[in-house]
Amino acid sequence: MENGLTSNVGIGILTVGMEGKEMPDSSVISTKGQVTVPKRIRTRLGLRVGDRVEFVVQGKHTIIRPVRRPGNPFEKYIGALPAFPGGLREINAWVRSMRDEE
Numbered sequence: 001m002e003n004g005l006t007s008n009v010g011i012g013i014l015t016v017g018m019e020g021k022e023m024p025d026s027s028v029i030s031t032k033g034q035v036t037v038p039k040r041i042r043t044r045l046g047l048r049v050g051d052r053v054e055f056v057v058q059g060k061h062t063i064i065r066p067v068r069r070p071g072n073p074f075e076k077y078i079g080a081l082p083a084f085p086g087g088l089r090e091i092n093a094w095v096r097s098m099r100d101e102e
Contacts, residue, residue: 037064 025038037047045066047053052067084091 025041027035027038029035037045037053042048045053045064047066053064054067056063056065084094086093
């Protein structure tokens with residue numbers, strides 16, 4: 001099938017080609033329903049400890065993907081630096097002066 005997904009009893013399975021052979025990354029479900037995501041997949045998805053993932057059903061396939069928060073990723077840095085002296089008017093004047101000097 002397309003995109004490295006193969007079908008097995010209606011369940012999508014991610015497989016990665018390696019030297020012409022498909023080698024599935026797999027994990028065992030614990031008694032608590034927990035699964036260890038293989039390192040190669042965590043790296044590929046950019047997952048780190050504490051990250052959340054979501055499971056999306058699309059037709060016969062189930063996709064695991066990182067949950068990305070909507071909004072501004074830099075919001076947590078607001079107030080980390082002191083305010084620019086003179087406010088927005090001075091910022092715009094400073095930017096104009098920088099552009100004129102080039």
